Amino acid sequence: xxxxxxxxxxxxxxxxxxxxxxxxxxxxCAVLPLAGGEALVFTCDALGEGVHFLRAATPPEExxxxxxxxxxxxxxxxxxxxxxxxLALSLPDGLEAGWAERxxxxxxxxxxxxxxxxxGGDTTRSLDGIVLSITAIGRGPQSQLKRRRDxxxxxxxxxxxxxxxxxxGLRDILDGRIDTPLAAIHRNPLPxxxxxxxxxxxxxxHAMMDLSDGIASDLRHILEASxxxxxxxxxxxxxxxxxxxxxxLCGGEDYKLLFTADGAAADGLARDFGAAFGRPLYPIGRxxxxxxxxxxxxxxxxxxxxxxxxx
Amino acid sequence: xxxxxxxxxxxxxxxxxxxxxxxxxxxxCAVLPLAGGEALVFTCDALGEGVHFLRAATPPEExxxxxxxxxxxxxxxxxxxxxxxxLALSLPDGLEAGWAERxxxxxxxxxxxxxxxxxGGDTTRSLDGIVLSITAIGRGPQSQLKRRRDxxxxxxxxxxxxxxxxxxGLRDILDGRIDTPLAAIHRNPLPxxxxxxxxxxxxxxHAMMDLSDGIASDLRHILEASxxxxxxxxxxxxxxxxxxxxxxLCGGEDYKLLFTADGAAADGLARDFGAAFGRPLYPIGRxxxxxxxxxxxxxxxxxxxxxxxxx
Numbered sequence: 001x002x003x004x005x006x007x008x009x010x011x012x013x014x015x016x017x018x019x020x021x022x023x024x025x026x027x028x029c030a031v032l033p034l035a036g037g038e039a040l041v042f043t044c045d046a047l048g049e050g051v052h053f054l055r056a057a058t059p060p061e062e063x064x065x066x067x068x069x070x071x072x073x074x075x076x077x078x079x080x081x082x083x084x085x086x087l088a089l090s091l092p093d094g095l096e097a098g099w100a101e102r103x104x105x106x107x108x109x110x111x112x113x114x115x116x117x118x119x120g121g122d123t124t125r126s127l128d129g130i131v132l133s134i135t136a137i138g139r140g141p142q143s144q145l146k147r148r149r150d151x152x153x154x155x156x157x158x159x160x161x162x163x164x165x166x167x168x169g170l171r172d173i174l175d176g177r178i179d180t181p182l183a184a185i186h187r188n189p190l191p192x193x194x195x196x197x198x199x200x201x202x203x204x205x206h207a208m209m210d211l212s213d214g215i216a217s218d219l220r221h222i223l224e225a226s227x228x229x230x231x232x233x234x235x236x237x238x239x240x241x242x243x244x245x246x247x248x249l250c251g252g253e254d255y256k257l258l259f260t261a262d263g264a265a266a267d268g269l270a271r272d273f274g275a276a277f278g279r280p281l282y283p284i285g286r287x288x289x290x291x292x293x294x295x296x297x298x299x300x301x302x303x304x305x306x307x308x309x310x311x
Numbered sequence: 312x313x314x315x316x317x318x319x320x321x322x323x324x325x326x327x328x329x330x331x332x333x334x335x336x337x338x339x340c341a342v343l344p345l346a347g348g349e350a351l352v353f354t355c356d357a358l359g360e361g362v363h364f365l366r367a368a369t370p371p372e373e374x375x376x377x378x379x380x381x382x383x384x385x386x387x388x389x390x391x392x393x394x395x396x397x398l399a400l401s402l403p404d405g406l407e408a409g410w411a412e413r414x415x416x417x418x419x420x421x422x423x424x425x426x427x428x429x430x431g432g433d434t435t436r437s438l439d440g441i442v443l444s445i446t447a448i449g450r451g452p453q454s455q456l457k458r459r460r461d462x463x464x465x466x467x468x469x470x471x472x473x474x475x476x477x478x479x480g481l482r483d484i485l486d487g488r489i490d491t492p493l494a495a496i497h498r499n500p501l502p503x504x505x506x507x508x509x510x511x512x513x514x515x516x517h518a519m520m521d522l523s524d525g526i527a528s529d530l531r532h533i534l535e536a537s538x539x540x541x542x543x544x545x546x547x548x549x550x551x552x553x554x555x556x557x558x559x560l561c562g563g564e565d566y567k568l569l570f571t572a573d574g575a576a577a578d579g580l581a582r583d584f585g586a587a588f589g590r591p592l593y594p595i596g597r598x599x600x601x602x603x604x605x606x607x608x609x610x611x612x613x614x615x616x617x618x619x620x621x622x
Contacts, residue, residue: 006411006434010398013419014429020394020450022430030397030430035346044397044446046433083331086341086355087321088399088444100317108324118325119333119341122357123317127440133399133433135355135446139331 027147027225028074028209029138039145041138043074049129057178060099062187063132064106070212071136072114073191073255077210078147079200080140081193082114087121090131114193144200146208146259148225155206155260155287157219157230158270160195161279163211164243167251182242189255196257198276204269208259214250215284216305218258223292232285233295234303249305260287338458338536339385339520340449350456352449354385360440368489371410373498374443375417381523382447383425384502384566388521389458390511391451392504393425398432401442425504455511457519457570462537466517466571466598468530469581471506472590474522475554478562493553500566507568509587515580519570525561526595527616529569534603543596544606545614560616571598 023031029041047067049055058066068085075082087107091100100123111118116136169186177183192210199205207222215237223230239248261269263286270281285295294303334342340352358378360366369377379396386393398418402411411434422429427447480497488494503521510516518533526548534541550559572580574597581592596606605614 006400009412010415010429010432010434013415017419017422017428018426020426020428022395022428030395032395040351042395042397042431042446042448044399044432046399046401046435046444048401048435048437050438051436084333084341084343084353086353086446088355088357089317090357090359090401090442090444101320104321104324108328111328115329115331117328117331117333118321120353121321121355122444123321124357124359124442125362126359126437126442127361129438129440131401131435131437131442133357133401133444135353135397137353 028077031145033142037142039080039140039142041075041078041080041145042135043071044133044135045071045074046131046133048131054173055130057173058187060102061106061109064103065110066187066189067132067134068107068110069189069191069255071134072116072193073189073210073212075136075138076191076193076196077208077257078138079144079196079205079208080138081197082116082136083139084117084119084137085111086119086135088133089121089123090126091123092126092128092130095130114191140197140200144197146200146205148207148209148222151207151222151226151228151260151287153228153287153289154263156263156266156283157232157258157260157285157287158266158281158283159211159215159238160192160257160259160281162238162240162282163215163254163256164245164247164251165240166253166255167214167247168240168243170253186253189253191255192257195277198273199257199259202261202269204262204265206260206262208257211254211256211258213252215258216249220292222258222260226287229288229290229292230285231288231293231295233298234301235296236282236284238282339388342456344453348453350391350451350453352386352389352391352456353446354382355444355446356382356385357442357444359442365484366441368484369498371413372417372420375414376421377498377500378443378445379418379421380500380502380566382445383427383504384500384521384523386447386449387502387504387507388519388568389449390455390507390516390519391449392508393427393447394450395428395430395448396422397430397446399444400432400434401437402434403437403439403441406441425502451508451511455508457511457516459518459520459533459536462518462533462539462571462598464539464598464600465574467574467577467594468541468543468569468571468596468598469577469592469594470522470526470549471503471568471570471592473549473551473593474526474565474567475556475558475562476551477564477566478525478558479551479554481562481564497564500564502566503568506588509584510568510570513572513580515573515576517571517573519568522565522567522569524563526569527560531603533569533571537598540599540601540603541596542599542604542606544609545612546607547593547595549593
């Protein structure tokens with residue numbers, strides 16, 4: 001069963017459940033509005049050995065850091081700061097001595113760097129292969145929350161950094177070159193916590209999510225949720241050094257931000273971002289009424305790019 | 312590495328992290344106090360095939376229901392109602408068709424019965440064996456929260472129901488008798504949501520937790536957290552029909568409540584509980600200054616009971 005089909009089946013069955021004040025599934029995080037204009041957001045991601053990482057190629061410290069980064073990225077993409085996580089760790093028999101402690105070292109080092117608490121969790125045995133799952137909690141003003149459904153025709157589409165390095169790094173690892181600079185990027189993604197919160201405060205930013213499955217997949221989520229279309233200028237997509245255009249469009253796990261902003265305010269937003277962070281935002285296209293069209297030199301092509309599929 | 316050693320290692324490394332308003336690890340749930348006297352509580356439990364359940368002996372609907380029940384029980388043991396969950400589901404290749412949907416059916420059926428939302432989650436592939444992890448969120452008045460650390464010398468120790476049926480049912484299952492009434496109890500635990508909330512509202516209830524690893528293990532958690540001791544009258548422990556005393560003291564997964572209440576108010580509490588729920592509370596001993604002593608006919612014995620160990 002394809003992952004998205006299973007998720008769709010889960011969503012259908014959720015409809016009969018009470019909401020209890022939470023906004024339903026559909027964004028990177030679920031939202032719980034609180035009194036006084038605040039909100040909490042919640043997300044949960046699982047990582048499995050042999051699917052998201054290869055044990056032999058992944059020092060436990062790096063895995064701990066990466067597993068956390070993936071979840072913090074989901075919170076950052078909502079426009080608020082992550083404040084806490086819960087960690088479920090399923091470990092097979094025969095794991096090398098010290099593996100779990102080294103994993104925790106990596107996890108807590110990034111948590112400390114990002115100012116995030118570890119408030120609970122569970123440890124258990126797995127039949128084979130390491131499985132991790134992390135729930136991350138974010139907190140901030142309701143007014144700062146960015147969702148997938150708020151893209152509007154005329155919006156400029158941005159990405160927050162160069163893309164494809166993670167996919168290129170994964171290719172290095174699968175080829176046995178586990179110590180290349182690109183492999184290090186694949187293994188050590190850094191969530192865009194400051195950028196996410198900064199963009200959250202900007203009202204001209206409309207829809208936002210993080211890039212976990214590639215633009216070709218993730219942009220479609222924004223388009224579907226917002227009931228809009230897009231034109232993407234393929235050659236404007238910023239490709240990381242050593243990566244290919246395909247890596248940038250279709251590769252997973254970059255964990256940069258994909259967002260749309262009011263077209264009239266886009267230049268000013270990019271200028272302010274550059275002043276704040278010392279690096280550019282990359283406009284890659286614009287939101288339209290419907291359809292997804294890949295442009296070259298402003299002309300439609302018949303290219304069809306697809307994102308990363310988990311299973 | 313023993314589970315509790317790993318958890319202790321995690322706790323040590325958590326000390327350097329900011330709390331961000333959350334109360335730290337130590338209870339069944341972490342607590343986030345909110346404005347207006349409210350609080351949220353959070354817990355995370357993982358279940359692994361071959362450790363917590365046997366796939367061949369467990370219809371997916373029952374597993375979905377049980378996995379949820381375990382987590383709702385942790386919330387109920389804090390004295391507040393569960394309001395939402397997030398679900399991470401790691402599934403191996405070659406799983407029979409329809410397994411995931413049937414699991415979700417069982418999960419959502421109990422969620423509906425308990426009035427709990429499903430607000431997010433993740434699905435991924437595992438190398439071998441099903442691994443589930445669930446984060447549950449509860450919400451209620453801060454004044455209702457019960458913790459492990461609040462037992463006081465002189466408190467009466469109660470359990471909320473007869474014990475040991477789950478352990479006896481697991482023995483049936485391991486012996487190949489998968490359809491006995493006790494096996495059904497093992498596979499279909501019901502969290503004590505109403506009882507937990509009711510006990511939360513009673514100020515004479517001091518410390519509370521749920522029985523997941525047996526009195527012999529779980530009572531020690533209350534004693535350690537509260538820095539007190541206990542005398543337990545072994546023959547007062549209520550043993551479920553078909554179970555042994557050892558099942559009741561040392562068996563896991565009963566998911567009933569273990570709590571302490573002011574000794575002077577204990578009789579009145581038990582009477583009110585009986586009137587509200589039509590079943591008794593079971594006093595099994597009392598909190599002392601230090602040590603854990605197992606009594607028979609009010610006389611100390613040299614018995615040493617140990618709870619269930621996960622790995």
